[in-house]
Amino acid sequence: LFSDEDAPFDREVTLDVGRLVPLVTWGTSPEDVVPVSGRVPDPMDIADEVRRAAKMRALAYMALVPGQRIDEIAIDRVFIGSCTNGRIEDLRAAAAILRGRHVREGVKAMVVPGSGPVRRQAEAEGLAATFIAAGFEWREPGCSMCVAMNADTLARGERCASTSNRNFEGRQGAGGRTHLVSPAMAAAAAIAGRFVDIRDLAAGS
Numbered sequence: 001l002f003s004d005e006d007a008p009f010d011r012e013v014t015l016d017v018g019r020l021v022p023l024v025t026w027g028t029s030p031e032d033v034v035p036v037s038g039r040v041p042d043p044m045d046i047a048d049e050v051r052r053a054a055k056m057r058a059l060a061y062m063a064l065v066p067g068q069r070i071d072e073i074a075i076d077r078v079f080i081g082s083c084t085n086g087r088i089e090d091l092r093a094a095a096a097i098l099r100g101r102h103v104r105e106g107v108k109a110m111v112v113p114g115s116g117p118v119r120r121q122a123e124a125e126g127l128a129a130t131f132i133a134a135g136f137e138w139r140e141p142g143c144s145m146c147v148a149m150n151a152d153t154l155a156r157g158e159r160c161a162s163t164s165n166r167n168f169e170g171r172q173g174a175g176g177r178t179h180l181v182s183p184a185m186a187a188a189a190a191i192a193g194r195f196v197d198i199r200d201l202a203a204g205s
Helices: 049-062 087-097 116-124 127-134 182-194 198-202
Strands: 024-025 032-033 077-081 106-113 158-161 177-180
Touching: 024 177, 077 182, 087 116, 087 127, 087 182, 106 116, 106 127, 116 127, 158 182, 182 198
Parallel strands: 077 106, 077 158, 158 177
Antiparallel strands: 024 032
């Protein structure tokens, strides 16, 4: 949707995101997020007792420790797509990272386009071929692993880089651990087998 050219606004804000570091969630809520270059925070630094207890529970569920580097967290699965990040622009961004590269051995990765038209367009543009050549499964549109649909679930203890919209306990399978990332960051994690700064891969390193 676009505003009319002469539409008045109460306020106009310009943001420079050129230096914005890619983000990764560490806990069991979308708010539990830090830069990929950062570390897992320490819940003991939180003054509020209720919030501190919630973050300690999240750390225990995710099997992480305070101070742990985000870019040293290894992943088992990668899920790109569904309704949240399955647009054609999302698939283009992920495919751009994957061209000429391959999913790391031991990592299982899948792509689920957001709709039938998106799937057909991605196939027409050659994006599906790029995903398949890189070692991804190319699926039909649907909810899939976003909500642990059918057989698309994480096993207990498996860790997933996911482009879905929620990461609460059991979201992608009982005992599964979900880290929310962008489509490009998910593609990069599939290649490296861990979380990496997408800007490094984009630069060719």
